[in-house]
Amino acid sequence: MLEKTFSLLMYLKKPKFHKQNDPYQIYFRITIEGLFVDVSAKRTWSPERWNNRAGRAYGTKEDAKLLNLYLDTLTNKVHEARRILIDADLDITPQAIRNVLLGVDDKRYILQEFAAHNEQIMALVPKEYSKGTLDLFERTLLHTQRFIEWKYKAKDLELRKLDYDFIDQFSFWLKTERKCQHNSTIKYLTYFKKIVLLCVKRKLIKQDPFAEFSLARREQDRPFLTEIELAKIAEKEFPSERLSVVRDIFLFSCYTGLAYADVQKLKRSEIVIGFDGEKWIHTNRQKTDRQSRILLLPFPCKILKKYKDHPICLHKGTVLPIMSNQKMNAYLKEIVDTCGINKNLTFHVARHTFATTITLSQGVSIESVSKMLGHKNLKQTQHYAKILDIKVSEDMRALKQKMDVTMPVRRKAISKDSGDQNSDDKYQS
Incomplete structure (x- = not known):
């Protein structure tokens, strides 16, 4: 889904330590949906020769023509960066456009986010989390790392590549390569989902890849001693x-x-x-x-x-x-x-x-x-809680004894009611 509003503004900014008659710095502001980022154009210009409305230099002198040509090229690069993000189906934000322009890699990676999360959990042990919880997150991270190496032949994977197929194949790998039982597989996927949902909340990924994936556990007999x-x-x-x-x-x-x-x-x-x-x-x-x-x-x-x-x-x-x-x-x-x-x-x-x-x-x-x-x-x-057969037997035996006591009384009552009904039928006839 594309942004509703997009604007680009070229303007002059007075330097922090400005001296009289010194030129101003040229900046451009990228604004999308009310959010903006300012980027230096790495040029300076005199405010007396600047057209604020047009965002360009006044005049026909050679230096003004060269500056305006440079600013036009810069404008085209901004639109080109925006188009790159659209074609890659990435979020269109002022910061993202800035990063493309400056060649900054702002890609987020699965294992990178997972490791950062685990570091925070570690800092909260034992105040908010137990050592066992941290161990499960660490074990799940290790499984995720090995799965990415096995499936994608890579050390890490971009968050935007997380989809249903990733989850489905991760489940398959845990059951086949790691020999995990169904419930153990679901346990690891549940811990991985916690990381994924954090990324969704922080808008690092658009959709929850677990949305159509079932995390239902299978009922198991829990052993106990008699x-x-x-x-x-x-x-x-x-x-x-x-x-x-x-x-x-x-x-x-x-x-x-x-x-x-x-x-x-x-x-x-x-x-x-x-x-x-x-x-x-x-x-x-x-x-x-x-x-x-x-x-x-x-x-x-x-x-x-x-x-x-x-x-x-x-x-x-x-x-x-x-x-x-x-x-x-x-x-x-x-x-x-x-x-x-x-x-x-x-x-x-x-x-x-x-x-x-x-x-x-x-x-x-x-x-x-x-x-x-x-x-x-x-x-x-x-x-x-498994109700033992012996408990069921005791309960039903108690019910049987109760019924043995009450049933004869009920039979007499039923017989009496039947007799009365026959008498009424006879009287009516």
Whole structure:
């Protein structure tokens, strides 16, 4: 879409340190839609010999003719620069025309904008963003860089070349070359979209290339442990202390719903006595910085007591001697193998287990579970909340018993109503 108004004005400008009888500098002003930019014509001229209305020099002297010829050439170059921008389907702005005239490369590039964004995120860690969020942006930037090298054989790509095909091919590359699952692909594209939308808002690109692209995730079964499996792990005697420690920390998370990062940073000062005289966890989730309030059950209280004098806990002021997430997950695989549990166990399974086996299947309301998990809304909690078959069975058994009690009464009432109806029919006949 072309600009509605365009004008070019040649004028004289008095120098900052002007002396009497010195000439003025010649400038030209490019104005589009009320926005303008002033550019030096790199010439000077006497104001007594200047026609303000025409924007040219007065007279027929040779120096005036040469100046006017130069200004006419300059005017033609301005219009030529405008035509170049139109043909390239770029935004027509005074600054853009100026850059074409001066040979300034004002092109904006995808990776350049992405890297600048990540630097700002880094400066706001941990005040507004978590380290995990920064890591995801950095990982997405790396994937974007490798995709551009693979697809376009280039180190970077102009923002204006971002279109639906770019997004579609990026998705294809993530699934084929990087072997990402569908939901992982959508996660990276979602983070990339945040950069794209910032560019749209700043008018660096005209349209959102994601407009017609679906970022829908696929529903996945979230693994969790049953009561029997929890008991197996809790009662198992392990040959090494490291497995016992990992088991205890994992079970603590199963009974509190805390994610790895939140267990890792949990301090003794965050274990408080609540309004009811019971022990509570009062903490803020590292991922979202939202409050999480959890009543401690007897089992996790025993675990806390077990490690209250542990050297690592005393040194760091934390409640549990937790190791790296990578090591925790590696040792958890040993634990399930030793216990004969055929499930891919990671630390995050503890959070799912809390939402299903420990709380929802025991009749705890989804609203309470959502608050303890530190979620913004119930929709987030529903991703964790899998209603167990045993819970459905218990609910339906209760309904069956209720119906067994009430149904005979209803049958009598129906029979009575049927008898009365027959009597009325007989009387009417």
